[in-house]
């Protein structure tokens with residue numbers, strides 16, 4: 023929220039009834055200011071106070087949802103220019119372009135790649151989210167057939183691309199209940215597409231030739247009651263698009279210009295024919311400041327690094343990336359395989375699991391929740407000591423998976439081995455290497 027806890031407190035009823043889940047209005051105000059509570063939890067707010075607080079809590083860049091249900095993708099909602107100031111809120115959607123003049127083979131290939139290129143990393147699922155369907159043929163029945171095919175074959179939010187209101191109306195006739203993004207409102211088609219967007223309650227992208235055009239269009243949409251807007255500045259050179267992205271973000275955040283306070287879309291597919299260059303340009307706009315990035319095609323070697331970059335930039339800098347507490351099977355472990363334990367700092371997880379994998383000795387890796395702290399930091403903070411490791415080993419179920427009772431701990435916490443043996447009398451505690459790089463050689467000599 024842009025206002026302080028005390029300012030919020032002044033607008034609350036001050037009866038301390040506790041119905042919001044905290045004992046006092048002051049505590050509720052502080053939770054609201056910290057973004058840890060929702061306004062709706064207090065049933066006794068006056069309408070005036072509710073309106074004031076809702077206005078204060080609206081981010082300078084509006085959050086827009088594309089799609090519905092499990093395919094819904096939120097974009098925008100940003101409050102800072104730079105990640106280190108607080109955090110970036112909603113990662114840009116990665117969209118794949120399919121147009122209705124492509125061959126069936128090309129369309130099927132894109133649908134297949136969209137569905138298959140899905141990655142798990144640090145407990146997160148990384149994938150593209152939107153299929154951008156372009157009406158290139160000018161044939162409404164062909165366009166509808168393409169939309170139907172995509173809806174049947176893959177799980178995705180949809181974006182409809184055309185500047186012809188009749189084609190968009192045809193597209194919406196088959197997919198309006200999926201809440202697709204309509205691209206694009208221009209000066210020429212403005213009235214007709216606003217009517218379509220209002221009828222279907224769908225978000226719309228505005229496209230202009232300059233920022234002044236955009237301001238005019240967003241103002242018109244706002245006055246018509248359409249609030250879910252995405253901005254396409256229409257630029258196609260990297261330099262101009264980048265300038266526009268930065269100018270829009272600055273105007274919305276620093277100058278509080280509501281008419282530019284919307285997420286943006288960048289059609290990278292229109293900026294180059296070279297797939298590698300396309301990935302590099304897309305990476306630029308993951309950082310600055312696209313809400314949706316449209317690619318001409320997906321391939322594993324360019325999509326995966328882009329998704330990992332996106333994940334890293336849109337993580338909270340105040341909270342280290344963490345892996346879920348669990349037993350991870352590396353290779354095909356059996357009841358004689360080694361059991362290693364480490365913390366859940368995701369970098370540690372990736373290094374240790376990678377080294378076990380490269381040793382070609384299958385094993386179980388126990389990941390203990392240390393709130394994302396690394397081994398030594400977690401140990402110093404009391405989150406990776408003998409007592410916490412022992413209680414995790416007892417409850418995680420590893421004793422049912424192996425016959426032996428040998429637990430390999432990181433060399434850096436060798437000092438805990440005696441206490442761990444006291445806590446886990448059935449287990450032999452083995453001090454492993456200090457460095458991940460020494461794990462392969464160590465495991466090759468390991469015997470149950």
Ligand code: SF4
Nearest residue numbers: 038039040042047064
């Ligand atoms: S429910 Fe409202 S009035 Fe009651 S304690 Fe919470 S903030 Fe105060």
